[in-house]
Amino acid sequence: MSATDQEIVEAVLAGEQHRYAELVQRYQGKIVSYVMRMMNNYDDAVDLSQEVFLKAYTALDSYRPQYPFTAWLFRIARNASIDELRRRRLTTVSLDAPVSTEEGEMHRDVESDAPGPESTYLEDEARSTVEQAISELPDKYREPLVLRHAAEMSYEEISEALELPLGTVKTRIFRAREALRSNLERLEALQMQAASGAEGS
Template identity: 45%
Template sequence: MSPNTSSTKTRGDSSDQPPRKDIDSALVKAHLAGDSSAFKALSDRYRDPLLFHVRKITRDEGSLEDLIQEIFTKAFENLDKYNHDYAFSTWLYRIATNHTIDSLRKRKMVTLSMDAPISSSDGEVAREYPSSAPSPHDQLQKKERAAHIHQAMESLPEKYREVLRLRHFEEMSYQEISEALQLPIGTVKAQLFRARESLMKALKDTMSQY
């Protein structure tokens, strides 16, 4: 077999690989059909990307493992509601973002309770805690800004959401994105440019309040 023939075959084999969306959709359908290993396969595919995604929102290493487990549990319980017209990754990341923000809000309520004054024979004495970290209010604002960004991304076409997620959340190189989406690097760069422009337009009104 000549080198040219071999090279052509290799490119053909690569193009025959199913897109990520099709693989995810097939695994979801297999799970709903009773395949007990299908959801584990989905979890294995998305565990590391989810860790990175949630870490960017919460910045709390101590709660990461619990949050990831809770997110996968919530996804497992609601998998029958997943719409196959959209990327599974988009659906899963929406669950992850909402659950993480909810967790942060609940944690803020506990913090506010701890800040309540202490009753004593001399009246009420304010609790005093040394702190070098941002206040819970500042932290919550930061997380809510992140949530607004994710909500703005939801308004974009799926191809723009996917390329933004791979580049900015999974920190993949242009080459890695090109291979993952089976697109030329030039197309990846062009889609990223248009995706960023569209995202900034979607964020314009939301971010003006910060």
């Protein structure tokens, strides 16, 4: 039987630094998947995940063994992702912030640098439509959804990690799936259009 998370933490805190590798091995997939869905870039996700494990190591003595280790680790991953995204947003203008005009506040209309859905599909067919649809979800829906599916956490663990009541977590995951379904339908319709357009030209 392999050691529990708590037993490994105890050993690491008692001076067996090398045993931390067992925890990294155990959770690397989940953490990288989670951060990847938050950051939308593989290389950034790998770098940030390393930071997460490093932070968890230095803060290990503040971990309370009566709580699940995953929830604690994901809270660190979540804070690191949010900090990083915030840091990046600070250097640019927020696209979500409304613009004040004479006619009142309105949405900022910005042309995206990223390739549009049509060209994305044509340039890189392997790119998953689902991933794109998820990246378009609002944070409050994307986070629990990603924890559920990319990090394979239980509802209880998500509730611990996000410090939200269990009922709220359930509602958000179900709403997220609804929103995702409609995002997907829209994206697939666009892809169909692009495909028929490409055939026609």
